[in-house]
Amino acid sequence: MGGVFLSLQGFWFVVIGVLWAGYLVLEGFDFGVGMLMRLIGRDDAERKAVIGTIEPVWDGNEVWLIVAGGATFAAFPDWYATLFSGYYIVFFLILIALIFRGVAIEYRAKRSEQRWRSAWELAIVLGSAVPAFLWGLTFANIIHGVPLDSHGEFSGGLLDLFGGYAILGGFASLALFAFHGAAFLALRTTGEVRRRAKAFAIRLVVPAAALVLAIFVWSAADSGRTDGKWIAAAGLATVAAVLLTLSLGLIVRDRDGAAFAATALAICSSVAAFFVGLYPNVLVSSGKAGSSLTVFSTSSSHHTLALMAIVALIFTPIVLVYQAWTYWVFRARLRGDSLPGEKLLGGSGSRPTS
Amino acid sequence: MNALAVTTAELSRWQFAITIIYHFLFVPVTIGMGLFVAGLQTAWYRTGQERYQRLTVFFGKILLINIALGVVTGIVQEFQFGMNWATYSRYVGDVFGAPLAIEGLVAFFLESVFIGVWIFGAGRLSPRVHLATIWAVAIGSIMSAYVILAANSWMQHPVGYRKVNGRAEMTSLWAIMTQGNLLEAFAHVMSAAVVTAAALVLAVSAYHLLKKNEVELFSHAAQISLVVLLIGGISVTTWGHFQGQLVSREQPMKMAAAEALFKTEKPASLSLFALQPFEKYPSKNTVNITVPHVLSFLTDWNWNSQVRGINYWQSDYQKEYGAGNYKPIIAVNYWSFRLMIAIGTLFVGWASLGLWLVRRRKLEQSRRFLRLSIPLLALPFLANTFGWLLREMGRQPWVVEGLLKTSDAFSHAVSVQAVAFTLAGFVLVYTLLAGVEAWLVVFVVKGGPAPPAGEGEQPKRIELGY
Numbered sequence: 093m094g095g096v097f098l099s100l101q102g103f104w105f106v107v108i109g110v111l112w113a114g115y116l117v118l119e120g121f122d123f124g125v126g127m128l129m130r131l132i133g134r135d136d137a138e139r140k141a142v143i144g145t146i147e148p149v150w151d152g153n154e155v156w157l158i159v160a161g162g163a164t165f166a167a168f169p170d171w172y173a174t175l176f177s178g179y180y181i182v183f184f185l186i187l188i189a190l191i192f193r194g195v196a197i198e199y200r201a202k203r204s205e206q207r208w209r210s211a212w213e214l215a216i217v218l219g220s221a222v223p224a225f226l227w228g229l230t231f232a233n234i235i236h237g238v239p240l241d242s243h244g245e246f247s248g249g250l251l252d253l254f255g256g257y258a259i260l261g262g263f264a265s266l267a268l269f270a271f272h273g274a275a276f277l278a279l280r281t282t283g284e285v286r287r288r289a290k291a292f293a294i295r296l297v298v299p300a301a302a303l304v305l306a307i308f309v310w311s312a313a314d315s316g317r318t319d320g321k322w323i324a325a326a327g328l329a330t331v332a333a334v335l336l337t338l339s340l341g342l343i344v345r346d347r348d349g350a351a352f353a354a355t356a357l358a359i360c361s362s363v364a365a366f367f368v369g370l371y372p373n374v375l376v377s378s379g380k381a382g383s384s385l386t387v388f389s390t391s392s393s394h395h396t397l398a399l400m401a402i403v404a405l406i407f408t409p410i411v412l413v414y415q416a417w418t419y420w421v422f423r424a425r426l427r428g429d430s431l432p433g434e435k436l437l438g439g440s441g442s443r444p445t446s
Numbered sequence: 447m448n449a450l451a452v453t454t455a456e457l458s459r460w461q462f463a464i465t466i467i468y469h470f471l472f473v474p475v476t477i478g479m480g481l482f483v484a485g486l487q488t489a490w491y492r493t494g495q496e497r498y499q500r501l502t503v504f505f506g507k508i509l510l511i512n513i514a515l516g517v518v519t520g521i522v523q524e525f526q527f528g529m530n531w532a533t534y535s536r537y538v539g540d541v542f543g544a545p546l547a548i549e550g551l552v553a554f555f556l557e558s559v560f561i562g563v564w565i566f567g568a569g570r571l572s573p574r575v576h577l578a579t580i581w582a583v584a585i586g587s588i589m590s591a592y593v594i595l596a597a598n599s600w601m602q603h604p605v606g607y608r609k610v611n612g613r614a615e616m617t618s619l620w621a622i623m624t625q626g627n628l629l630e631a632f633a634h635v636m637s638a639a640v641v642t643a644a645a646l647v648l649a650v651s652a653y654h655l656l657k658k659n660e661v662e663l664f665s666h667a668a669q670i671s672l673v674v675l676l677i678g679g680i681s682v683t684t685w686g687h688f689q690g691q692l693v694s695r696e697q698p699m700k701m702a703a704a705e706a707l708f709k710t711e712k713p714a715s716l717s718l719f720a721l722q723p724f725e726k727y728p729s730k731n732t733v734n735i736t737v738p739h740v741l742s743f744l745t746d747w748n749w750n751s752q753v754r755g756i757n758y759w760q761s762d763y764q765k766e767y768g769a770g771n772y773k774p775i776i777a778v779n780y781w782s783f784r785l786m787i788a789i790g791t792l793f794v795g796w797a798s799l800g801l802w803l804v805r806r807r808k809l810e811q812s813r814r815f816l817r818l819s820i821p822l823l824a825l826p827f828l829a830n831t832f833g834w835l836l837r838e839m840g841r842q843p844w845v846v847e848g849l850l851k852t853s854d855a856f857s858h859a860v861s862v863q864a865v866a867f868t869l870a871g872f873v874l875v876y877t878l879l880a881g882v883e884a885w886l887v888v889f890v891v892k893g894g895p896a897p898p899a900g901e902g903e904q905p906k907r908i909e910l911g912y
Contacts, residue, residue, distance in 0.1 A: 147912060148566040151517060152559035155550060161524050162547035169539020169613075176528025176535075177857035183529055184868045187522050188875060194518035195879060198510065201912035202886055245532075246859040392540040393615040400544055404551065411555045418563050421570050 100397040101387040104167040105374070107404055109367035111163055115156035116227065116265075116363060117272075117356045122150045124273010126193060126220025127266075130213055132277060132288045138428030139213065143197060145280040148422045150197060152415055154190070166400055170244060170390035171374040178238060178246025179230060182253055186223045193219025224269040225262040229253065232261025235311065235370050237378030244385055252378075257310055264303035268362070271300040272355040275339060279348040285428040286348075293343050293351075301336040304329075304362060311369065321368060328365035332358045455856040457865040458530040461872060463838075465522050467831055468876050472516030474830055477591060477636070478643025479509040480584040482674070484577075487908060491577045496898055497663055502908055504895035505647065505667075510910065511886050513561060515879060522872070524550075530865065534845055534855035541607050541616045545597040545623075549590050557586030568907045576908065591639075592632050599628035601846045602837070603696045614849060627696060630689045631837075637682035638833065641793055642826040644675035648800070649823040650891050652816040655809075659894055665810055672804065676797035683790045687744070693840075694745050697847060699759040700840035703774045704783040705741060707755045714753035716740035720780065767848070774842040782832040782839075789829035796822065 125146050133139030146153075165172040176183060192215040200212035236257045239248035274296055277289035308329035312322070339354035370376075375385040391397065483506050490498035524546060527535050535542075560582035568576050599622075600607075606621030607614045616622070651668035654660055694701040702708075706720050715736035742751045756773055763772035796819075803809040809816075845852040899906050 148562035149559075151562055152555065154517075154521070155554045155558045158521060158524055158554055159547065159550035161528075162543065162550040164543075165524075165528065165535065165539055166543030166547040169536050169543055172528045172539060172543070173532035173535040173857075174859070176525060177530070177532035177859040180529050180857070180860045180864050181867070183525055184871065187525055188871060190521060191518040191875060191879070195514045195882075198514045198912045199882065199886065202511075202889075243858075250864075392543065393610070396540050396544060396616045399616070399619055400547060403544075403548060407551045411551065411559075415555070415559050418559055421563060421567055424570075 099387075100394060100401065101167075101391045102371075103401060104163070104391070104397055105367070105371060105387045107401075108160060108163055108167065109363060111156060111160035112367075113360045113363040115153070115160055116269075117359045118153035118156055119150070120224075120269045120359055121273045121276035121352075121356075122146045122153055123220040123224040123269040124271065125277055126216045126273070127224065127270050128273055128277070128289075128292060129216055132274070132285060132292060133428060134288075135428075136209065138285050139209075140201075141281055141285050141426040141428035142277060143200070143216070144426045145277060147197060149418060151194075152418065154194070163400075163404070167392055167397060168374060168387065168390040169392060171385055174240070174244055174246055174385060174390075175234070175375055178248070179233075179253065181250050182226055182230060186226050189219045189222040189226075191219075193223075221266065225266045228265025228268075229258045229262035231265070231366055232258040232307065234375055235366060235373075236261075236314065237376035237384075239379045240375070240377040240382035240385070242382050244382060244389070247379075247382070257307075257314070260303065260310065261307050264300075264307045267296060267300040267303045268359065271296040271336070271339075272352075272359060275343065275348075275352045275355045278343060279352045280425055281427060282425040283427040286425070290343055294340065297336060297340045297343075301333055304336065304358075305333050308333075308365065321371065325365045325369035328361045328368060332361035332365065335361060453862045454860060454865055455853050457862065457869055458856050458860075459852065461530060461865060461869045462526060464869070465519065465526065465872055465876070467834065468880070469516070469519040469523055470830060470834060471827055472512050472519065473591070474635075474639035474642040474826070475512045475646065476509070476516045477584075477587045477639035478641070479505065479512065479646065480580070480587050481640065482643050482647060483509050484580045484584045487577055487580055490908075491573055496906070497666060499906055499908065500663060500895045500898065501667055503910060504890075505650075506908070506910055507890050508646070508650070508887055510561075510565065510912070511883060511890065515883050517558065519876070520554075530857055530860065531845075531855050532857035532859065534850065537613050537850050537855070538601075538846060539613075541600060541604075541614050541622065542597050544616060544619060545593045545600075549593040549597075553586050553590035553593060555586075557583050557590065560586065565910045565912070568909050573907075588636070591635060592628075593623075595631050595635060596623050596628050598837075599625060599631055602693075602841060603627045604846055604849055609849075614846070626692055630685055630692055634682060634685040634689050634833075637678050637685055638826070638830055640674060640678035641682055641790075642830065644671045644678055644797075645793065645819075645823050645826045647671035648675060649820045652819040653891060654894060656813065656816050661810055663895065668800075668809060669804055672797050672800040675793060676801060679790060679794035679797055683787070683794060686787065686790060691745060694753075697841065698754060699756065699763065699772060700774065700779065700836075701745075702754065702756045702759055703776050703779040703840055704836060705753075706776055706780040707741070707753060708757050710752060710755045710758050711741070712752035713739045713750045714741035714745070716744065717780075718784075770843070772843060774840050779836055779840045782835040786829045786832040786836065789825045789832075792825065793822075 125142060129139055129142045133142040161172070164175075196212040196215035196219060200209055200216065203209070233253050233255075236255070238246060239252055241247040271293060274289050274293035278286055278293060281289060308326070312326055335354045335358035339351045339358065342348075342351035342354060372386045372388065373384045374387055374390055377384045392400075483502055486498050486502040486505065489495070490502055527542075527546075560579040563571070564576065564579040564583060567579060571579070603625065604614065605625050606616060606618035608617050609615075622628075647667055648671040651664040651671060654664040655668065690701065690704075706717055707714065715738045717734055717736050719733065719735045721733040739749045741753055743749050745751065745753050756776070760772055764770065800809065800815060800819075803812050803815060841847055843851050843853065845855045896906075
């Protein structure tokens with residue numbers, strides 16, 4: 093495994109894994125909050141509080157996806173090309189969902205009519221649930237294998253992307269993000285909304301952990317391998333399952349911050365398990381015709397990889413610092429039962445009433 | 447099989463054209479209004495005058511409605527290279543992927559992270575830090591424009607690369623990020639963004655001045671917008687001119703097409719208005735009003751120089767790249783070019799007229815000027831679109847000039863049906879959202895700014911929210 097870092101291709105594989113982990117942790121809770129917004133927020137004030145927890149940050153969270161896509165394009169053009177053209181309809185659906193969800197978060201607040209709000213809330217719920225499912229499906233297909241031809245092009249049809257394993261992967265990520273979002277809401281709200289978020293988290297932890305475990309057990313049985321790399325991936329998957337169980341205990345004991353950290357780390361471990369299990373492949377071929385795409389067969393030139401490594405090493409820490417700062421700025425808990433006309437606030441970093 | 451393949455490429459072109467033109471309706475507003483609102487908030491921070499606070503919040507709301515659609519339609523663009531243009535992506539990824547990744551990492555993070563802080567952070571930050579966040583947004587959007595134009599300029603005029611293993615590989619990021627084609631395009635696009643924003647502020651101010659609503663406030667906003675419009679208009683036309691000279695050297699076929707100059711002329715006349723079935727009978731102009739010598743002069747400051755025509759470049763390209771049609775669609779290029787120039791020039795005149803009215807202290811009473819300023823808002827958006835039509839369609843049949851043809855660049859794994867489905871989907875969703883967005887903007891504009899603080903009230907902050 094240590095050999096990963098000895099090549100620039102390995103370095104970029106790790107960078108892309110980190111970018112996806114960042115994206116799925118951050119937009120993962122955005123998805124969870126979006127999916128649950130109408131269940132946890134029972135009236136308009138509560139829904140405002142629920143959506144208020146992600147309003148200031150969702151846009152920055154989504155940039156992790158754009159950077160993951162751009163980095164894949166720059167470092168592994170053939171991976172980017174085969175993946176994005178092969179998953180054409182799936183990615184189209186993700187795009188449409190993200191479009192509706194993005195505008196809905198802002199436009200929902202623009203009018204107060206019941207029908208207007210309900211319509212955009214539906215867009216938020218679907219716009220969160222659809223990509224949450226499809227990202228799991230996408231990653232499951234990458235590691236499980238899709239039909240590739242001898243040129244490394246996707247040669248299957250849409251139905252090849254909806255096998256049992258991929259659908260299980262989709263449900264696993266859906267449940268995982270819902271749980272993660274509930275844990276985030278428990279941390280970022282207070283009062284009745286927080287109580288309900290905790291209740292949802294407790295209900296969601298079993299399906300989330302069970303589905304994540306199921307997909308990893310299937311993967312292990314699927315590969316039939318027992319080399320060191322696979323043991324490492326299995327270890328990381330176990331860590332993810334343990335973290336999920338741990339987060340349940342933390343939620344019950346009102347340790348909201350620690351519980352959220354545990355779900356975030358569980359997503360990181362799952363992503364790590366995926367990328368460790370995948371290496372050195374980047375897209376597995378399921379048929380006989382084409383061989384799997386690997387970091388070496390799809391990568392850019394040494395010059396580009398080296399140059400872009402310097403760019404990434406300079407700017408990623410800067411981004412992490414200022415994005416973390418924004419979470420500090422918006423650390424105050426929100427409540428859904430404020431007096432009419434009062435701004436939503438509470439907790440430590442509150443501001444004077446206006 | 448072959449007929450089918452052509453259709454995938456054609457539909458993919460339509461989809462890319464429609465989605466990028468749509469996306470670029472929002473981009474110049476984001477860049478121009480971002481700068482304008484940052485300027486207003488700076489004025490408020492410096493002077494403490496309430497009118498700047500009110501204008502910042504009012505125009506800030508319009509900016510935010512616009513940014514929502516700009517952001518979400520931008521993701522589509524990055525995905526589409528891989529989805530619809532896989533062969534292109536394989537060929538250029540080593541060069542073209544780098545600016546895209548840099549754009550995300552350096553520009554989009556800055557813009558998207560700080561816009562959230564700007565919208566919701568006023569009560570949690572000092573005024574100074576809050577002011578810094580809107581500047582971070584403005585600077586992020588400008589950097590994004592620079593980097594994506596670097597990628598686009600490379601498609602127009604590839605530099606800093608070599609051809610290895612059937613693909614382009616980067617040899618100098620510096621060359622890609624500093625070439626003349628990029629610098630002039632950047633100056634031109636930035637000026638166009640400023641003109642678009644100024645025309646928007648002028649139209650909104652004119653609406654309220656006509657209603658005699660907040661006359662003092664909107665008279666001030668209109669005056670600022672007229673000054674910006676004049677400077678931006680002069681800048682956009684000037685850079686357009688220099689760009690034309692550069693393109694006539696770097697992509698001579700594109701400029702010949704933009705001038706509908708078929709035969710080489712010495713000295714060359716400038717065509718002002720030509721009517722002809724351009725593609726069918728290139729040599730027969732039914733109407734062609736020309737001014738002698740002017741095209742020569744515009745091309746290289748020499749009244750008598752030779753300007754080579756489409757027919758020359760067609761045979762020249764055939765010698766270099768083999769048999770084929772190397773002519774873009776002449777009518778599109780010719781008319782896009784002329785209409786863009788006409789709109790740019792019109793705004794220089796319109797801003798001058800407006801400033802003359804300001805000098806005579808008659809702006810608020812000039813109902814005809816104010817009334818016309820509202821529909822004129824459509825023109826910068828048209829001019830922006832014409833500019834991109836010229837830049838992109840003038841490069842055809844190439845997707846990367848001299849390296850890769852558009853007809854070879856599409857995704858082999860994607861069926862015609864799939865592209866037809868997504869094209870219909872994008873058109874449907876984009877039309878719906880354009881309607882909602884336009885309605886919301888009109889709603890905010892008509893609502894006008896929030897009332898000023900009353901006697902004894904706390905001075906207000908830049909409170910935005912969704």
